[in-house]
Amino acid sequence: MRITLSYLGSVLLLLWSQFTWSATLKLSQDLWPPYIMNSVQGSGIAHDIVADALISAGYDLKYTVKPWTRVLKETKSGQSDVIISLWKTEERQHFLLYTEPYMQNDMVFHQI
Secondary structure (H helix, E strand, O other), X not given: OEEEEOOOOOOOOEOHHHOOOOOEEEEEEOOEOOOEOOEOOEOOHHHHHHHHHHHHOOOEEEEEEOOHHHHHHHHXXXXXXXXXXXXXXXXXXXXXXXXXXXXXXXXXXXXO
């Protein structure tokens, strides 16, 4: 079975309530190698794409790696501004603002 997820890694989210033009954005994400890492090899493909774009736009960034449930909870409550990589769901669209996809990932499930 092959599933294509066109919104995997496709979101840079800002909450409506936290959408301000401040100079520093708080980014958070759970580890998801090779897209999000916290290692000597770097911070990951998705992190680098998003960070470079935001820095080019003039933002300062504060980046933290946290457990996924905390990332989502803190972004929903306004304690964090940006989730670097997230699958788009109907439920999340009620409280998150998505960008256009900047990456695509195919997941393939093999029957054993």
